[in-house]
Amino acid sequence: MNTIVAIVGRPNVGKSTLFNRLIQRREAIVDSVSGVTRDRHYGKSEWNGKQFSVIDTGGYAVGSDDIFEEEIRKQVQLAIEEADIIVFVTDVTEGITPMDTEVANLLRKVKKPVFLTVNKVDNAMREDDAYEFYNLGLGDYHTISSINGSGTGDLLDEIVKLIPEEEEVAADELPRFAVVGRPNAGKSSFINALIGEERNIVTNIAGTTRDSIDTKYNRFGFDFNLVDTAGIRRKSKVKEDLEFYSVMRAVRAIEYCDVAILVIDATRSFEGQDQNIFWLAEKNKKGIVILINKWDLVEKETNTVKEYEAMVRREIAPFTDVPIIFISTITKQRIFKAIETAVAVFENRKKRISTSKLNETMLEIVQNYPPPALKGKFVKIKYCMQLPTPTPQFVFFCNLPQYVKDPYKRFVENKMREIYNFNGVPIVIYFRQK
Numbered sequence: 364m365n366t367i368v369a370i371v372g373r374p375n376v377g378k379s380t381l382f383n384r385l386i387q388r389r390e391a392i393v394d395s396v397s398g399v400t401r402d403r404h405y406g407k408s409e410w411n412g413k414q415f416s417v418i419d420t421g422g423y424a425v426g427s428d429d430i431f432e433e434e435i436r437k438q439v440q441l442a443i444e445e446a447d448i449i450v451f452v453t454d455v456t457e458g459i460t461p462m463d464t465e466v467a468n469l470l471r472k473v474k475k476p477v478f479l480t481v482n483k484v485d486n487a488m489r490e491d492d493a494y495e496f497y498n499l500g501l502g503d504y505h506t507i508s509s510i511n512g513s514g515t516g517d518l519l520d521e522i523v524k525l526i527p528e529e530e531e532v533a534a535d536e537l538p539r540f541a542v543v544g545r546p547n548a549g550k551s552s553f554i555n556a557l558i559g560e561e562r563n564i565v566t567n568i569a570g571t572t573r574d575s576i577d578t579k580y581n582r583f584g585f586d587f588n589l590v591d592t593a594g595i596r597r598k599s600k601v602k603e604d605l606e607f608y609s610v611m612r613a614v615r616a617i618e619y620c621d622v623a624i625l626v627i628d629a630t631r632s633f634e635g636q637d638q639n640i641f642w643l644a645e646k647n648k649k650g651i652v653i654l655i656n657k658w659d660l661v662e663k664e665t666n667t668v669k670e671y672e673a674m675v676r677r678e679i680a681p682f683t684d685v686p687i688i689f690i691s692t693i694t695k696q697r698i699f700k701a702i703e704t705a706v707a708v709f710e711n712r713k714k715r716i717s718t719s720k721l722n723e724t725m726l727e728i729v730q731n732y733p734p735p736a737l738k739g740k741f742v743k744i745k746y747c748m749q750l751p752t753p754t755p756q757f758v759f760f761c762n763l764p765q766y767v768k769d770p771y772k773r774f775v776e777n778k779m780r781e782i783y784n785f786n787g788v789p790i791v792i793y794f795r796q797k
């Protein structure tokens with residue numbers, strides 16, 4: 364189970380600066396493959412060998428000034444509900460503002476660990492100015508400078524002390540599916556159509572000490588676990604129109620699943636929020652199935668399916684080798700097909716290809732179509748193997764790995780997809796010196 368750390372606070376205190384520091388800017392702002400600028404407020408961090416996810420709640424703030432306060436209150440509320448650890452950021456140069464007090468009041472009632480941080484303490488002089496933050500009633504605070512990094516190491520030390528050592532996830536071989544998507548896309552309807560009535564529940568295993576729950580089902584001849592979180596079950600008081608809301612909900616479910624079933628509302632186009640959830644699954648190297656739901660509502664002409672599908676593939680590029688299924692939870696059209704496909708994706712993700720087989724097929728291809736020579740030098744690929752990782756990753760050994768560029772890596776990836784069928788599964792290909 365991955366620990367989720369949420370960064371909260373009013374605007375301009377330095378949340379996104381801290382976020383970037385915590386994830387060590389490993390996230391490219393511009394996607395190198397598609398060239399698209401993507402706004403990311405979710406990332407992975409590692410400190411002292413412990414991994415966790417970080418969410419910058421402020422990144423999702425929207426709206427005009429008058430609803431601004433309300434938005435922030437909602438975001439803090441959600442962070443409280445969904446995150447494991449909360450980092451509350453304040454700004455020493457401005458002192459305590461009424462909004463800080465309000466956020467502190469919300470956080471004081473919380474049973475989860477809250478780290479009060481006083482940011483912009485760039486020099487020793489400002490240390491003294493930080494004393495007033497005791498008045499927030501949240502106990503001791505950490506002084507940090509997100510810009511120059513001072514204090515952030517100590518903060519991370521304290522945060523990771525609360526993160527348990529990686530526990531092996533129960534070696535249950537059943538697929539774990541998470542049904543994710545925007546509010547009103549039809550997730551609950553899909554789940555209901557899928558599982559029918561409660562009596563189909565075989566067992567109900569409380570996951571870990573945290574909120575996640577696997578519920579085991581047997582339907583249409585398939586055994587699988589549906590990954591749910593307390594958060595998904597509980598209807599929150601908070602309105603669901605926030606992008607942040609669905610992302611927050613999706614994060615944990617996705618991290619805990621094998622295959623993410625992304626439900627899209629066919630009557631709307633594929634939007635930023637869908638893209639963000641897709642990207643979350645891709646980034647976590649989970650299997651993905653896209654369901655275009657409410658297909659019963661769409662006026663169909665000869666090419667409607669093709670066109671819709673092409674539109675979705677443009678939006679999810681470059682990772683387009685993903686099953687897209689048109690369903691209706693009302694007429695139950697292709698519900699079976701959806702689950703069958705999710706099981707197939709689960710199998711694809713577990714696929715292991717022996718080194719001898721891999722070299723037999725792939726070496727011939729890469730030797731017939733070698734990477735283009737660079738500065739008169741030729742890249743020679745000698746052999747390849749699959750790494751013993753939970754998701755498919757492959758390494759190709761060659762003399763000059765630094766000369767192998769992205770287009771060639773994509774060529775190799777596409778060949779592997781053609782030959783081995785990794786439909787729905789993000790795969791990684793490395794070139795290494797040998």
Ligand code: GDP
Pocket residue numbers: 372373374375376377378379380381421482483484485507508509510511
């Ligand atoms: P957010 O709205 O809370 O995400 O705040 P940002 O991270 O966008 O930061 C707001 C402003 O404060 C930016 O101009 C940052 O450069 C600045 N800032 C952030 N952290 C620090 C810091 O530690 N010291 C100083 N002096 N400025 C900072």
Ligand code: GDP
Pocket residue numbers: 544545546547548549550551552553656657658659660690691692693694
């Ligand atoms: P969720 O917020 O993603 O869980 O969405 P719901 O399952 O609550 O569905 C939102 C609305 O869409 C409800 O009014 C459903 O009845 C409706 N809906 C869901 N699936 C379909 C479908 O396949 N066809 C039609 N016509 N309506 C649907």
